[in-house]
């Protein structure tokens with residue numbers, strides 16, 4: 031063996047991952063089912079309580095909605111910019127802005143939306159002046175709808191970044207071949223464009239879903255915990271803001287991991303189905 | 312099947328004229344090859360016929376009907392692209408039945424038709440493969456079958472063989488020819504490859520800078536090029552600029568025998584064109600026979616059974632070259648640097664007016 | 674519809690882009706305007722002055738920067754050599770590495786904090802210092818750093834390069850320094866800047882573990898002072914912009930820029 035140094039580095043990396051990533055995750059699983067007298071399912075069962083059930087519902091809804099909004103809107107934006115007729119400056123503007131906006135999240139994003147659409151936000155005030163009272167009409171930035179609107183601010187650009195290479199890889203000759211064979215644009219998209227994009231769209235959707243599902247800072251800064259999400263509930267347990275056992279935090283975390291693994295498994299199965307025709311399968 | 316008429320079509324991109332008042336008429340079931348250097352507008356012409364690009368002026372008629380305003384999907388044409396145009400998410404069979412499918416034909420009919428066409432291109436066993444599982448040649452066969460599945464009036468092929476290796480290319484072009492004859496579909500094939508054009512077309516159309524220079528049968532194009540450009544572009548050979556003097560052309564200080572020169576005014580600027588297979592060589596011994604020219608051997612290029620020898624006219628500073636093709640074992644005797652005797656049939660050279668002479672002198 | 678028309682930016686395309694433009698520009702413009710509001714109808718830079726004057730800002734900012742640099746160092750010392758050596762000597766471990774790189778995605782940040790808190794209740798020198806945060810930050814940055822390094826490593830034929838280098842008599846260290854690292858330049862600069870951007874804005878871990886980083890400070894500040902919050906949002910947008918500009922220039926389009934929160 032020529033490279034003991036190599037194994038030293040590989041070993042160090044794996045050890046760090048085992049100690050600080052795998053072990054804590056395993057610890058969560060253990061803690062979630064360990065009570066004072068050993069094994070118990072009591073904490074897992076508390077997830078069925080109204081408070082936590084709602085938190086999961088909120089988180090799932092928010093993630094589904096913002097991921098879907100991101101995939102659709104981001105996909106359309108990327109598609110529009112990639113048309114050969116689009117000016118080059120527009121393309122680079124959208125790409126670079128997306129890179130910034132996709133990483134502009136958390137506290138500052140929440141503040142930006144509060145400054146704009148909060149109860150005293152500038153846009154809210156402006157609209158009120160012209161007789162459009164958003165909050166009277168039932169809108170609130172501090173609701174799930176408001177959160178979805180806010181999350182879209184990083185979800186859409188993230189989608190643009192992820193899907194651009196896939197859309198750019200659609201060959202113009204496929205479109206032209208379809209056209210000259212008599213297909214309408216709709217038929218082209220149904221039979222060729224979307225099926226070819228499907229694996230990328232699924233992968234993008236799952237990434238956006240996970241991105242929203244694990245987001246914490248934006249929601250925390252925006253709602254100060256008034257809207258229960260799984261992430262904010264866990265943080266409440268951890269910081270002792272609510273009188274709850276740490277095991278409940280662990281159970282909630284395990285719940286999140288289960289959701290993520292399930293979504294990942296479903297998407298993997300879907301991707302496999304959708305990419306039967308690619309070289310890899 | 313239908314006639315195709317391209318009528319005075321012009322097109323520019325960003326102010327640069329790519330097609331200039333171009334006309335071309337094709338008969339029913341004819342196969343015409345568009346041949347020309349890169350960037351001369353072949354693809355543009357083909358795409359105008361297909362309807363992907365609107366012409367600036369001029370019309371395209373199919374079977375006498377003006378189709379200029381029709382979209383590609385309404386033109387009933389088939390097209391095969393250079394490469395990679397098969398839908399990657401569909402099997403060969405699904406690719407081929409795409410046309411009938413979007414036209415709303417019954418499924419059994421789609422499959423029967425696709426099956427026949429895959430048979431025609433010899434790929435029945437590969438019907439269920441995806442494009443990435445097929446070789447380049449097989450992919451282009453599927454593309455051909457797919458284009459034929461809509462029973463097109465016109466078949467357009469844009470360098471369909473250029474991504475393939477030489478052997479497959481020859482094989483597939485024969486097959487395209489056979490299938491074209493069997494189906495009788497009027498066909499335009501764009502190619503870079505003059506051998507391909509000469510071997511399979513009914514007529515060859517040579518293009519340069521957005522214009523058609525000559526449209527004629529392969530043998531006419533080869534034997535009677537209409538101008539120096541066509542002569543240089545098709546096959547190989549020497550084009551020598553000179554002045555017509557009776558039955559010869561004066562190049563530098565030599566009178567080169569060419570009976571065709573007699574058709575030109577004495578003293579007119581002409582281009583004399585002679586193919587390498589027409590030039591014979593002998594060792595220099597003593598006097599030059601009448602009608603022979605003393606030349607210098609420059610280099611030899613081994614081409615297999617033939618060897619091509621480049622010759623220069625003496626005292627011309629290497630300005631005037633001509634070539635001779637010799638059986639390789641004979642060529643051994645002609646060593647670069649030596650003086651030899653070149654001869655040809657007086658009737659062999661073609662003499663054309665020198666189109667650029669005015670420009671050069673003016 | 675005409676064939677040529679299919680390629681143009683039709684009214685549909687422009688409508689999409691204009692709607693998106695409004696959605697993305699309005700909050701930024703409003704926030705910028707709001708940050709300049711000084712009550713009534715006076716406008717100025719008071720909010721920004723207030724920010725700068727705050728006694729806690731330098732500490733918070735410095736801490737976040739130190740953490741960002743420490744995280745980058747950890748990635749460079751731990752992840753980069755491990756990936757290079759894995760590719761060279763133990764390609765069989767690739768699936769394991771892939772799995773590890775996906776884990777932080779499946780285990781959300783907050784869950785990892787919960788796990789860390791449950792597992793490590795000491796020693797004080799580890800969990801008592803803010804540098805404890807480097808551990809979760811390392812895993813936060815891991816997926817995208819891994820992804821961009823992997824792209825970079827696949828682009829160069831590592832084995833051939835190394836064999837070529839060795840046949841010229843170069844030692845392993847020399848090869849890594851002179852051949853491999855330069856080829857990874859774009860990937861390294863890209864993931865470094867992304868890590869900096871992510872760590873500077875990271876809130877989850879710091880807030881739960883009770884360390885006053887820049888983002889935590891921002892949040893506290895914003896809870897009391899609305900215009901200061903707006904000013905902070907503007908400032909962090911500019912910081913993110915600068916970092917992404919660096920990534921784009923470093924990668925010249927080849928580094929992927931994922932988001933990560």
Ligand SMILES: Nc1ncnc2c1ncn2[C@@H]1O[C@H](COP(=O)(O)OP(=O)(O)OP(=O)(O)O)[C@@H](O)[C@H]1O
Nearest residue numbers: 324325329347348349350351352353354355356503
């Ligand atoms: N969409 C376009 N925009 C601008 N210029 C174009 C466009 N399409 C073609 N051209 C220009 O028109 C000229 C002719 O192009 P065309 O593709 O018809 O050439 P070609 O004869 O097919 O060449 P090749 O043999 O290389 O394929 C070229 O100079 C090309 O640069």
Ligand SMILES: [Mg+2]
Nearest residue numbers: 353354355469
């Ligand atoms: Mg072309």
